[in-house]
Amino acid sequence: DTAVSQTPKYLVTQMGNDKSIKCEQNLGHDTMYWYKQDSKKFLKIMFSYNNKELIINETVPNRFSPKSPDKAHLNLHINSLELGDSAVYFCASSPKVDRVGETQYFGPGTRLLVL
Amino acid sequence: QKEVEQDPGPLSVPEGAIVSLNCTYSNSAFQYFMWYRQYSRKGPELLMYTYSSGNKEDGRFTAQVDKSSKYISLFIRDSQPSDSATYLCATPWASENTGFQKLVFGTGTRLLVSP
Numbered sequence: 001d002t003a004v005s006q007t008p009k010y011l012v013t014q015m016g017n018d019k020s021i022k023c024e025q026n027l028g029h030d031t032m033y034w035y036k037q038d039s040k041k042f043l044k045i046m047f048s049y050n051n052k053e054l055i056i057n058e059t060v061p062n063r064f065s066p067k068s069p070d071k072a073h074l075n076l077h078i079n080s081l082e083l084g085d086s087a088v089y090f091c092a093s094s095p096k097v098d099r100v101g102e103t104q105y106f107g108p109g110t111r112l113l114v115l
Numbered sequence: 116q117k118e119v120e121q122d123p124g125p126l127s128v129p130e131g132a133i134v135s136l137n138c139t140y141s142n143s144a145f146q147y148f149m150w151y152r153q154y155s156r157k158g159p160e161l162l163m164y165t166y167s168s169g170n171k172e173d174g175r176f177t178a179q180v181d182k183s184s185k186y187i188s189l190f191i192r193d194s195q196p197s198d199s200a201t202y203l204c205a206t207p208w209a210s211e212n213t214g215f216q217k218l219v220f221g222t223g224t225r226l227l228v229s230p
Contacts, residue, residue: 004158033217040123040222041123041153041201041203041222041223041225042117042220042222042223043159043203043220043223044220045217045218048210048215048217050215055210055213055215056210056213056215056217057213058210058217090158090159092158102207102216103161103164104161104218105160106158106159106160107158108156108157108158109156109157109158
């Protein structure tokens with residue numbers, strides 16, 4: 001009965017590799033997000049999708065490419081991984097995009113370590 | 116300067132203490148404020164949200180907003196070891212690029228409640 005799930009939970013890889021993280025929500029929400037949380041716990045939005053359409057892209061390097069095959073799934077592909085990409089990546093979802101202060105429901109996070 | 120700032124802590128208190136967690140923000144146009152709680156190795160979860168200045172109470176938790184000072188507080192009464200977590204304040208704001216709502220998070224304060 002997991003609401004927002006992410007795979008994998010841990011990812012250790014070499015610099016220069018390409019990797020993907022998957023996210024699924026079973027809450028029936030319209031909107032999904034990717035966040036990056038750095039080592040100092042600062043959580044910053046990267047992307048948001050509403051009904052499979054990209055609506056927020058927050059100055060993220062184009063090595064990061066999100067993809068939403070349907071409104072329940074949002075994946076994140078990262079090309080040419082760099083040391084600075086090491087972080088925890090959180091997926092989240094919310095019911096509607098146009099309600100101010102809508103609660104966001106977060107997944108458990110994917111811990112990415114680039115060596 | 117980050118738009119929403121918090122002391123990273125850790126803030127260590129004994130069980131039963133009253134805890135005060137604080138947040139300052141720079142944009143006087145911010146109107147809604149939320150507190151998210153993040154347990155270690157978990158995703159953030161919404162604890163409380165508030166719109167207006169003044170206090171909002173929910174059990175042992177009280178959220179307080181002072182818009183004149185641009186200051187947000189979360190008080191925890193009778194703190195428990197299970198309250199040990201990182202507390203993130205957040206505010207919804209329109210993305211500069213698209214106008215869609217995003218959450219702007221503070222840097223988080225780590226709270227440790229010892230038995």
